Amino acid sequence: MSKQSTHKAMHTAMQPVLQLLTEINTFMKNEGITGSITYRQESSHMVRCGRSQISLNVSEEGEKYFVEIQASQRKISGSTTAQANDSDKLKTLVSTLNERVKLMPEVAHMSPMTAIVQGDLNRFNADGALINLDSKVMVDLFKRCGEHFAHGNVEVSGAFSAGVYSYAIINTLVDAPVAYQGSDYNVELVLQLLDHDKKELRVADVGEALNQFDANSLIKQLDASYQLLTNTPRQDIEPGEYDVIFHADAFGDLINYLGYMALHGETYQYGMGMLQQDKHQIGSQLFGSNFTITDDPTDPEVLFARPVGENGIARQPFPLISDGVLSNQFYSDKDDCDRFGIARNNDMDVASIKVATGNGPTDFAAMVKSCTKPTLFISFIHYMNLTNAAKGEFTGSSRFGTFLIADGEIKAHLYNQRINDSYHRIFNQIEWLSSQLHHVNMSSTYGMRSASSIACPRFVKVNKVKITGSSAPGKG
Amino acid sequence: MLEQGRQVINYLQQHGVDYADIRIHQLDEEETIATMKGDVDKYNLVSKQGYGIRVLVNGAWGFASSEVMTLTAMQQTGHQAIAKAKNASDYIQQKVRLAPKAVIQDSYSSPCQIDPFTVSTQDKLARLLQLDSQLADKRFDYWGVSASFYKRDILYIDSEGSEIRRHLIELDAELFAYAKDQNGEQCRRTFNLPQDANGTTGWENIINDAQFDHTARIREELLALLDAPECEKEVCDVILLPEMMALQTHETIGHALELDRILGYELSYAGGSHVDLADFGQLQFGSHKLTARADGTVANSPGSIGYDDDGVKARNVTLIKNGVLQDAITSRQMIMEANAKAGRTIFSASGATSRAQNYSNLPIERMNNINIDPGQDGSLADIIAATENGLLMETPRSWSIGSNRENFHFATEVAWKIKHGKITHIVRNATYRGDSLSFWNALDMVGDERTWQLQPVFQCGKGQPNQIMRLAHGIPACRFKNVQVGE
Structure with a gap:
């Protein structure tokens, strides 16, 4: 896995912004005001394709300033x-x-504002090629995909988003702002097979710089899935427990929810997640010993690593789940932390989550060959949601290619299958994880761009996943 | 700003666009206040200005937005939109065509008695903290009240000659309480401020006790839930109260009938629809008791904005009549494309549902007020009395829907068991699931006007880039036969 960007350039507009932040901060100090100012900026481009044509080609330029003022134990915020x-x-x-x-009114538990971190922490990592991206690059991907599949009765869909985003923060306890600027692209390419009951396939990619983008590779991956779907029979399965191999796109979604349900400290304190304070604490064995998660901005294998959070807190290597044991939780928000008398330790909004790899197969063929008993392959989970947060129970349905594998080969492709299970069970029943990482896009791409991805093993096998229904008629 | 907007449109026409419009948010403000356990948890003011320019060139859309309000910046933004349209036109199968519409010079204002932005901060805090205090209970972990007020002045100008001003005020408010149940697991009860469809949208809603002060009910229901038995797995009848009916309608009628989604434009993200163009006029979507509308003419609703972002006047469109599918949630572009694809005129005019979240977004088909007509099966008490074995369910807790809206799995905050026509007890962690068409065809009782409420929705997500839309559902209490619950 190599997603390190090589082409970096500073967005020229940042220097005046840093000067303005310093000026306003000085103004606040001179007025005897205690507070902070945060700047956020984005230049976003997006091309969307549907029905084998470009349906949307948009761009957005946005700059916002967020001001927070604290007067003793009173606080207010605003933005413009x-x-x-x-x-x-x-x-x-x-x-x-x-x-x-x-x-x-005064809030009794409100603590004094603290200084944001200072030092040589500014990072300007934006790829110059993404700052003013010509949308022709994005349009061409879909056009080439359409040409590649012109022989089949298919419709091409997808979205290609790219842009640059910045943030900078200063408060009246310091003299200098801390700033970050990065860039990202994320792509998803979808095929709908009109001659095959409108079945759908998808590939996706995420990166920091345009030179990481490889249109040929995406189309090749999509073609491989197309061959599988058009050369296997469709069938349905009965509800029950099945061994499931999740592709990283599906497993990354499970990890994303787990982040909120178990790793988000404020959620834990409010009792709104899947952990109860009388049963689960730092040091508790929550999951299987083959399951490890970290947030490490110094890890060369993660994307979008930021040394400082948008809250002005310095970020260091931060183990979260170590061999199944809860090691740390994120505390990012001052108001919530004040309520519980806890100090902030990170910023979950800019976390660089990585799930440690194992010894499982890395390529699709080897993964299929490894399945001698009936096993489901789920490439994507659509519309996951919590059915009972306190128990960690969730539901969602598979999408974009669900396969039944047995005897080392793909036996059939399946209707979309509905999963009703719990994160406790899923992460305690991992049989193996691939030895290779894959990046799963988690970015906010427009409106207030902020890039994010989860690095997780390409495939993860989980035993006894509960399947309760399918998209077959009458089986919902 | 009107003159500047006209100059921009003229400038774009001089540069060869086939069509152009500009939406200028001259004022876009938001005030949010939240309390928790007697404290002011959040007080936030947001102020924005900006505009979006949309052009058609060579039959393809281009769109660009900016927050720099000068004429020069607007012209540069227009050039960006033109360049994007030209690039987009390199991969189209059929050129975008827009259905005819009337040229409009008009304005629209949300009905409002007391502009929330004129109410003093002290009065707002006092009212919310009063309600907060009424929610308190020693068994509760957290409780509070939140209210958000929105005010927008939007100027729309297009190259067909329409010039429309909209002055929109909306408010969104909620009560909430959380506590641990007998197993130490958290339960919640929430209450969203409903709207009076024939009323007004200002601060008067917040100070109206009958409308917003449901604190005693929410508190009592949560206390009862804490010691309630879990919902058992069975097949029984379910009666959905307005907050739950709003979700059911939203997810399995509203999203399923967005015409861009039916055509396949949402496939890579939100998904498709089980509905095909061939289904219109034929598909028995629900039982004969189901009549549903996309009604942008409701007098007072966040889904009523006078004119959509295509500049089309709001309409009341019958989507489903006596169970049969009739129409969809439509825009100027999509009805032309759908009619061409179907080879017949299914859609006679835009339903005026093309809307954008913000000046930085391209408008797409969005729900306005997706309503269900009240029926003739009496009051809620009448429906309960007619139910032999059922569950009465209220307030969404979780929702997951198939990618073609063909099936769903929902969880509710609260439910009550009904046996032999009477409520026997409250149950917690209730869920139900089903296939969308089977479910709507199992609709066998529709409450009368006494059960009909307008439930606002302020967080409907759709599209790439994702857009959050404000809308509503006017719905009665309804009963559905033989539903799988508790799984």
Whole structure:
């Protein structure tokens, strides 16, 4: 796995922004105001394809400033769109909030504001090729895909998003802002097979720089799935417990939910996740001993690593689940942490989650060959949601290719299967994990761009997953 | 700004666009207040300005947005949109065509008695903290109240000559309480402020006790839930109250009938639809008791905005009549494309549902008010009395829907067991699931107007880039036969 970007350039607009933040921070200090200012910026491009044609080709330029003021144990926040020459607009917002904060009741548990981290921490990692991307590159992917599958009665869909995003933060306890600028692209390419009951296939990719994008590879992967789906019979299976091999796109989604349900400290404190404080603490064996998760911004295998969170907290290697044992939880939000008298230790919003690999197969053929007993292959989970958060129970249905494997070969492709299980069971019943990582996109791509991905093994086999229904008529 | 907008449209026409529109958010403000356990947990003010420019060139869309409000910046943004349309036109199968519409010069304002932005901060805090205090109970872990107020002034100008101003005010408010049940697992009860379909949308809703002060009921229901038995697995009748009916309608009628989704434009993300163009006029979507509408003309609703972002005047469209599928949630572009694909005129005019979340988004088909007509099966008490073995269910806790909206699995915050026409006890962790068409065809009782409520939805997600939309569902209490629950 190599997704390290090589082509970096600083967005020229950042320097005036850092000057403006410093100016407003000085203004606040001179006015005797305690508070912080956060800047967020994005330039986003997106091309969307549907019915084998471009349906949407859009771009967005956005800059927002977020001001937070704390007066003793009173607090207020506000934000506005502004440009780097709009210092008067920001000063007006600061003054408005400063007047209104006096009306807020005191909050007894509110702790004093703390200084944001200082030092040589600014990172400008944006790929110049993504800052002003010509949408022709994005359109061409879908066009080439359409040409590749022109022989079949298929419709090409998908979305290709790319852009640059920045944040910078300063507060009145320090003199200098800390800033980050990065770029990302993420692509998903979908085929609908009109002659095959509108079955669907999907491939996806995520990266930091345009030179990591490989259209040929994506189309080749899609073609491989196409061959599988068009050369195997479709069948349905009875509800029950099945061994399931999840592709990284499906497993990454499970990990994403697990993050909120078990690794999000505030959720744990509020009792809104799957862990109960009287049963599960740091040090508890939650899951199987073959399951390890880290957040390490120094790990060369993760994407979008940030040394400082959007909350101004420095980030260090942060083990989360170590051999199944809960090692750490994220505490990112000051208001929530104040309520529980806990210090912030990270920023979950910019975490670089990685699931440790195992010794399982890495390529599709070897994975199939490894299945001698009936096993389901699930490539993607559609619309996962929690049916009982306290028990860690969830539901969701497979999508974009679900296969029945046995005797070392694919026997059939299946209707989409509905899973009703719990994260406790899933992560305690992992049989093996691939020895190779795959990046799964988790980015917010528009409206307030922020890149994120989960690195997890390409395939993960889990025993006895509960299947309760399917998309076959009458089986929902 | 009107003159500047006109200049931009003229400029784009001079640069060869086949069509152009600009949406300028001259004012876009939001105020959010949240309490928790007697404290002000959040007080946040948001102010935005910006615009989006959409053009058609060579039969393809291009769109660009910016927050720099000068004429020069708008012209540059327009050039970006033109370049994107030209690139997009390199891979199209059929050119975008827009259905005819009336040229409009008009304005629309949300009905509002008391503009929430004119109410003093002290009064707002006092009211929310009062409700917060009424939710408190020693068995509860957390409780609170949240309210968000939205105000937008949007100027729409298009190259066909329409100029429309919209002054929109919306409010969203909620009560919530959380506590641990007998097993130490967290339960919750929430209450979303419903809207009076014929009323107004201002601060008056928040200070109306009958409308918003459901604190005693929420508190009592959560206390009862904490010691309640779990929902058992069985097949029985279910009666859905308005908050749950809103979810059921939203997920399995609303999203399933978005025409862009039916055509396949949402495939890579949200999914498709089990509905095909051939189904219109023929498919028995539900029982004969089901009549559903996409009604943008409801007097007071976050789904009522006067004109959509294509500049089409709001309409009341019958989607399903006596169970038979009739129409869809449509826009100017999609009805032309669908009619061409079907080889017949299924859709006679845009349903005026093309909407964008923000100035930075391209409008797409969105639900407005997806409503179900009240029936003639009496009050809720009448429906309960007619039920031999059932569950009365309220308030969504979880939802997961098949990618073609062909099936669903929902969990509810609260349910009550019904035996022999009477409520016997409250149950927790209730769930139900089904196939969409089978479920709607199992609709056998529809409550009358006394059970009909307008339930707002402020967090409907759709599209890439994802857009969050505000809308509503006017729905009665309904009963469905033989539903799988507790699984």
